[in-house]
Amino acid sequence: MKIHPDEVSSIIKQKIDSFKFDIDIAETGKVVMVGDGIARVFGMENVMAGEMVLFPNDIYGMALNLEEDNIGCIVFGDTHYIKEGDIVRRTKKILQVPVGDAMLGRVVNALGHPIDGKGDIKTDKTFPIERKALGVIQRQPVKEPLQTGLKAIDSMIPIGRGQRELIIGDRQTGKTAIAIDTIINQKETDMYCIYVAIGQKKSSVAKIVETLKANGAMDYTIIVSASASEPAALQYLAPYAGCSIGEYFRDNGKHALVIYDDLSKHAVAYREISLLLRRPPGREAYPGDVFYLHSRLLERASKLNNELGGGSLTALPIIETQADDVTAYIPTNVISITDGQIYLSNRLFYAGIRPAINAGISVSRVGGSAQIKLMKAVTGQLRMDLAQYAELEAFAKFGSDLDKVTLHQLRRGERLREILKQPQYQPLSVAKQIFIIFMGNQGYLDEIDIHKVKDVEHELNLTLESEYQDIMKEIVGASKLNDELKDKMHAVCKKVVEKFKA
Amino acid sequence: MRDIEVSGRYAKAFIELIAPEDHAKLLEDIRGLQELLSQYPEIIRSIDMVILSMPRKKKLAAALAEKLNFSERWESLFQLLVQKRRFSAIIMILSRMEDIILEENNQIIVKLSVAREHDSETMSKITRLLEDILKKKVEFKTRIRPELIAGFHAETSSLIIDGSVKNNLERFIKEKIPQN
Numbered sequence: 170m171k172i173h174p175d176e177v178s179s180i181i182k183q184k185i186d187s188f189k190f191d192i193d194i195a196e197t198g199k200v201v202m203v204g205d206g207i208a209r210v211f212g213m214e215n216v217m218a219g220e221m222v223l224f225p226n227d228i229y230g231m232a233l234n235l236e237e238d239n240i241g242c243i244v245f246g247d248t249h250y251i252k253e254g255d256i257v258r259r260t261k262k263i264l265q266v267p268v269g270d271a272m273l274g275r276v277v278n279a280l281g282h283p284i285d286g287k288g289d290i291k292t293d294k295t296f297p298i299e300r301k302a303l304g305v306i307q308r309q310p311v312k313e314p315l316q317t318g319l320k321a322i323d324s325m326i327p328i329g330r331g332q333r334e335l336i337i338g339d340r341q342t343g344k345t346a347i348a349i350d351t352i353i354n355q356k357e358t359d360m361y362c363i364y365v366a367i368g369q370k371k372s373s374v375a376k377i378v379e380t381l382k383a384n385g386a387m388d389y390t391i392i393v394s395a396s397a398s399e400p401a402a403l404q405y406l407a408p409y410a411g412c413s414i415g416e417y418f419r420d421n422g423k424h425a426l427v428i429y430d431d432l433s434k435h436a437v438a439y440r441e442i443s444l445l446l447r448r449p450p451g452r453e454a455y456p457g458d459v460f461y462l463h464s465r466l467l468e469r470a471s472k473l474n475n476e477l478g479g480g481s482l483t484a485l486p487i488i489e490t491q492a493d494d495v496t497a498y499i500p501t502n503v504i505s506i507t508d509g510q511i512y513l514s515n516r517l518f519y520a521g522i523r524p525a526i527n528a529g530i531s532v533s534r535v536g537g538s539a540q541i542k543l544m545k546a547v548t549g550q551l552r553m554d555l556a557q558y559a560e561l562e563a564f565a566k567f568g569s570d571l572d573k574v575t576l577h578q579l580r581r582g583e584r585l586r587e588i589l590k591q592p593q594y595q596p597l598s599v600a601k602q603i604f605i606i607f608m609g610n611q612g613y614l615d616e617i618d619i620h621k622v623k624d625v626e627h628e629l630n631l632t633l634e635s636e637y638q639d640i641m642k643e644i645v646g647a648s649k650l651n652d653e654l655k656d657k658m659h660a661v662c663k664k665v666v667e668k669f670k671a
Numbered sequence: 672m673r674d675i676e677v678s679g680r681y682a683k684a685f686i687e688l689i690a691p692e693d694h695a696k697l698l699e700d701i702r703g704l705q706e707l708l709s710q711y712p713e714i715i716r717s718i719d720m721v722i723l724s725m726p727r728k729k730k731l732a733a734a735l736a737e738k739l740n741f742s743e744r745w746e747s748l749f750q751l752l753v754q755k756r757r758f759s760a761i762i763m764i765l766s767r768m769e770d771i772i773l774e775e776n777n778q779i780i781v782k783l784s785v786a787r788e789h790d791s792e793t794m795s796k797i798t799r800l801l802e803d804i805l806k807k808k809v810e811f812k813t814r815i816r817p818e819l820i821a822g823f824h825a826e827t828s829s830l831i832i833d834g835s836v837k838n839n840l841e842r843f844i845k846e847k848i849p850q851n
Binding site for chain 1: 679846
């Protein structure tokens with residue numbers, strides 16, 4: 170490419186011509202104390218709560234505490250570069266994050282700055298980090314399903330677009346795995362995903378990025394990361410930033426899913442900030458407004474009415490419990506805010522039941538109306554059967570003393586539980602899920618050896634893919650399980666099971 | 672932080688003791704003291720010294736108040752500060768007092784930095800501009816800073832007004848030249 174000096178000089182001339190010499194007026198204050206990610210600033214009497222302030226060395230902060238003669242700020246950068254007496258400027262702006270399609274496939278920090286080494290994000294759109302949740306008039310009830318690709322969830326705890334479904338459980342019980350599987354399952358859909366990593370190891374975030382890349386899920390996903398090594402202020406902001414990025418899609422009539430992994434660490438970061446700002450501690454030393462911290466975030470998830478484009482923002486917050494204690498402060502708060510919870514049990518996880526979903530105490534309060542009709546018809550008694558099985562399981566060791574009905578119930582429950590097991594990163598299509606659950610519910614698996622149930626499922630999937638694509642399409646579109654469709658499904662089930670009887 | 676709060680309290684209390692019509696005289700005292708203490712910072716250091724006995728410290732402080740308009744009041748203030756081991760806050764207290772008195776007269780002190788000395792016409796232009804912005808009569812504490820190139824930089828306790836060429840060049844670089 171040839172560079173013409175006259176072109177370059179004309180560009181420079183244009184730039185100089187368009188520049189206006191101006192007097193810069195800034196309201197200022199002085200740093201009187203700095204450390205641990207916060208700063209106290211004297212002056213700036215007119216500063217607004219939540220307003221961005223500018224410290225020297227281009228470090229930004231946010232005014233959180235407005236006191237009689239000073240303000241408490243959180244600092245989004247290294248406080249080592251700020252010293253007592255430094256001048257702080259008001260910006261008169263609320264913190265904003267870049268939003269838009271250009272964000273897709275990128276890994277950004279809590280301020281929306283790229284951290285994946287792929288250069289600048291070319292978008293001129295920004296959204297404020299804190300936005301008021303939409304009102305009642307702008308919303309409509311949840312009515313479209315969000316398929317996670319996990320049999321146990323889509324069948325028993327269905328999630329609708331615009332819903333807030335909590336994933337709760339101890340450490341290492343597969344909470345993140347459910348979230349990642351859900352993202353992967355959105356590959357062929359119109360759903361955009363935002364994964365917000367709060368207080369996680371950078372290596373864990375890198376692993377998630379690699380997994381999503383390997384499964385082709387990064388094309389429609391944005392990762393917001395505020396890792397454990399970053400200031401508590403950034404960890405506090407990350408979910409709000411992720412939510413604003415998701416709201417852009419929702420407000421443009423699209424559908425977005427935002428995963429907050431996890432809000433326990435978010436609450437801990439907020440507790441740290443609050444204690445440093447000398448706000449009075451309450452239960453478990455959390456500040457009094459910790460409920461509002463999460464409710465104002467999760468209320469932003471919504472399904473818009475048709476006049477506003479009908480877009481949706483679904484939230485899957487994650488909470489990590491300590492020793493299975495769901496009665497702790499933060500878990501109970503978030504349980505009460507969300508529209509249901511998926512409870513992951515330590516005991517089930519180590520018993521080899523994965524995903525380790527405890528169907529007994531997991532619930533989806535609004536997802537039922539969003540579940541596809543056929544799934545609803547097929548699953549019917551699944552939750553009840555599993556609950557009965559769990560009750561009877563204790564008697565299983567007395568096998569021979571049990572009556573025929575009980576033995577049958579145990580046999581059925583055992584097989585149902587087996588079919589709900591699913592390996593990681595292998596989400597299933599709805600049609601396949603409906604088929605295998607239908608097979609279990611109709612008793613086709615009762616005579617199959619428990620160790621061969623997985624083989625039957627595998628064979629069923631292969632058969633469906635190779636020979637019955639048309640039935641699979643019919644299942645997804647069907648409004649009810651009519652006799653004709655039922656007969657077709659029975660025929661497929663018989664054909665598959667026959668192979669294992671021989 | 673605490674020093675700022677404490678000095679504010681002392682300044683307010685002291686001014687309340689002086690009749691409003693005498694505030695101009697008080698301002699003279701304040702400025703005299705400010706000049707003295709900035710010329711001889713060792714005065715504060717000496718009074719703050721641990722090895723100096725309390726009666727000696729009080730004597731030194733009393734000597735400081737001798738020639739002022741309100742010598743008795745000043746002496747009491749200095750004695751109190753010495754007793755409370757807060758004499759080091761005197762600079763902050765004086766500056767706070769100055770602000771309060773000027774505020775009463777709708778005046779403000781502006782730390783004005785200019786690249787070179789200006790003629791009276793230019794200075795009156797700057798004064799008019801700043802008075803328009805601040806809606807107060809301004810009183811300058813001027814400094815020459817050649818690095819500003821041209822224009823001016825004004826600073827009050829809560830505002831920075833920067834009309835210097837240096838600042839505009841920095842803004843030009845930020846706005847017009849892409850950063851990597």
